[in-house]
Amino acid sequence: MIRGRAIEKRYGRKRVLTGVDVAVPVGGFALVTGPNGSGKTTLLRMLAGLAAPSRGDLVVGADRSQVGYLAHEPLVYRELTALENLDLFGRLYRVPERRERIGMLLERFGLWDARSERVSAYSRGMTQRLALCRVLLHEPDLLVLDEPYSALDEDGAALLDRELDALAGARTLVVATHDPERLARLATQRVALA
Amino acid sequence: MGLALVLALIVAPEDADQGISQRIFYIHVPIALTAYFCFGLGAIKALLLLWRGEERYDLESYVAIHQGTIFGALTLITGSIWARASWGVWWTWSSNQLVLFLVLFLFYCAYFMLRFSLEDGPRRARSSAVYALFGVALIPVSFLAIRLASDFIHPTVFTRDGPQMSGSMFATFLVCWGAVTFLAYVLYRVELAGKRLDADLRELREVLQ
Amino acid sequence: MTYLADVAALTRKDLRVELRGRDTLPAMLLFVLSTLVVFHFALPEGSGETAAYGLLWVAIVFTALLGLARAWVPEQEHRVLDGLLLAPCDRSAIWLGKTLATLVFLLAAQAVALPAFVLFFEPLDAAALGGVLLADVGICAVGSLMSAMAVAGRSREVLLPLLVLPLAIPLIVGGVGAAVSAEPERFLLFVLLYDAVFAVLSWASFEYVVTE
Numbered sequence: 147m148i149r150g151r152a153i154e155k156r157y158g159r160k161r162v163l164t165g166v167d168v169a170v171p172v173g174g175f176a177l178v179t180g181p182n183g184s185g186k187t188t189l190l191r192m193l194a195g196l197a198a199p200s201r202g203d204l205v206v207g208a209d210r211s212q213v214g215y216l217a218h219e220p221l222v223y224r225e226l227t228a229l230e231n232l233d234l235f236g237r238l239y240r241v242p243e244r245r246e247r248i249g250m251l252l253e254r255f256g257l258w259d260a261r262s263e264r265v266s267a268y269s270r271g272m273t274q275r276l277a278l279c280r281v282l283l284h285e286p287d288l289l290v291l292d293e294p295y296s297a298l299d300e301d302g303a304a305l306l307d308r309e310l311d312a313l314a315g316a317r318t319l320v321v322a323t324h325d326p327e328r329l330a331r332l333a334t335q336r337v338a339l340a
Numbered sequence: 341m342g343l344a345l346v347l348a349l350i351v352a353p354e355d356a357d358q359g360i361s362q363r364i365f366y367i368h369v370p371i372a373l374t375a376y377f378c379f380g381l382g383a384i385k386a387l388l389l390l391w392r393g394e395e396r397y398d399l400e401s402y403v404a405i406h407q408g409t410i411f412g413a414l415t416l417i418t419g420s421i422w423a424r425a426s427w428g429v430w431w432t433w434s435s436n437q438l439v440l441f442l443v444l445f446l447f448y449c450a451y452f453m454l455r456f457s458l459e460d461g462p463r464r465a466r467s468s469a470v471y472a473l474f475g476v477a478l479i480p481v482s483f484l485a486i487r488l489a490s491d492f493i494h495p496t497v498f499t500r501d502g503p504q505m506s507g508s509m510f511a512t513f514l515v516c517w518g519a520v521t522f523l524a525y526v527l528y529r530v531e532l533a534g535k536r537l538d539a540d541l542r543e544l545r546e547v548l549q
Numbered sequence: 550m551t552y553l554a555d556v557a558a559l560t561r562k563d564l565r566v567e568l569r570g571r572d573t574l575p576a577m578l579l580f581v582l583s584t585l586v587v588f589h590f591a592l593p594e595g596s597g598e599t600a601a602y603g604l605l606w607v608a609i610v611f612t613a614l615l616g617l618a619r620a621w622v623p624e625q626e627h628r629v630l631d632g633l634l635l636a637p638c639d640r641s642a643i644w645l646g647k648t649l650a651t652l653v654f655l656l657a658a659q660a661v662a663l664p665a666f667v668l669f670f671e672p673l674d675a676a677a678l679g680g681v682l683l684a685d686v687g688i689c690a691v692g693s694l695m696s697a698m699a700v701a702g703r704s705r706e707v708l709l710p711l712l713v714l715p716l717a718i719p720l721i722v723g724g725v726g727a728a729v730s731a732e733p734e735r736f737l738l739f740v741l742l743y744d745a746v747f748a749v750l751s752w753a754s755f756e757y758v759v760t761e
Contacts, residue, residue: 158460209637221627223623234559450708463758463761467698474750477750478719481742488723489722
């Protein structure tokens, strides 16, 4: 699914990634670890298709409609409600049976009651859960998650555990995390960045 | 090449027979043409950057536009001197070319503001490239606009100028043009080399740290 | 056609965000009215009626700049623009959606400003109005792109007018000419040409400006 060799990413004079190799088979679960500033986010952005490497090769076997990316930021509109946000992304991703799918996801992540409230009124944990809904909305084959547990409370984390359990094996996952032990049982490989 | 330039400038006044305004013309027009050429070169490099994605085009485009802006400023200055010599005023709105250069000068100054405002990286390179392309699209459109404005909104007071050139004057003109173009080319190469050296030094420093 | 559906969804989103936030449109309205009043005091006695048209265009351009400066702000919060770029829709659709929404805001502000202008200063004929409408398209198309460029950097509020004003000069010539000259068709045609050239350029180059 993913094959990258000697990946390098530079922003002007700043070298963020050097000589990174990564290979993830279809259905694999890769954990990306490394200290802050090691370029985890940059690597994940490249896997998601938001940035291209300055040097090296990177082949991702999924196009934009098949990739779901969870960033540090939730990537949702503050002034819109959860329903409106997911409706917009549902249209852009051409999700079939949009309304049903949105309803189901909101319910699964405990956001159904808050569905018509603006995101600006949400707590950080709720926003992160909405972001997860956005990521899963179009049932992507490749999931790229950047520190998904970071903003979640206990309940949210439990929900995420359940989701990842269900997804592992059925989809390809790349997860950057500061807490690799939590997902060690699911991971099929590790990518450590210096 | 500096020698060639100086020679050309001395030769020109010797051939000129109509005073300072004619002499300035020999420098003013080549400088203007060179500025256009530099902007065009900058746009071509910009297009190559967007198409091929090789980083070096960003620097080449930037240097070309930098040169173009310098020559543009010189065009305005020599044009102003020419206006003073011909009509006794330091500025006139009736010279379409002068007004066009003013607009372009403002546009390309904003180019540098744009580069200054963005952080180094692919974003800055691409935005600069797109802006450079807008620049060359602006040249004909602006020219048309100024034509329309001068014909209908601000009717011309002075007659359009364009000295008729005899054979020897034309030859002098060509020499000047060649000299100015050569100067621009040299400046371009020098600046490009200088900036590349700068970048290489910095990279070396980083690797060593 | 999914492209147009995408554009429609994006424009609708922008209108909705503005309706909720309610900060851009009232500011534009108030700004343009205040500017017109200022112009009354700025124009000396006996300036001639045509001077007012020139000032109208200055007001229009600066009001548009006000709207354009805020155009991409909703996408900056929570980095939503990345979310839009991830979607399989065409990147140029993002630009088109934003341009259309900005155009709606500008037209809304002008719906108040133009009658005010006629009330305070001079009448506007069909040619003048045509010039306004056509130039609106040009300003929004180019401004939308420039705003996306500027928003990624620092000192963005200062940068946007610097980027847009030289590009707006041909539009001002076209607009004023359409209002003032005895042969407005030339100017209207010229603005149409500008729109065609620069809208296509903006449409095609947006993708390069927002991706790396």
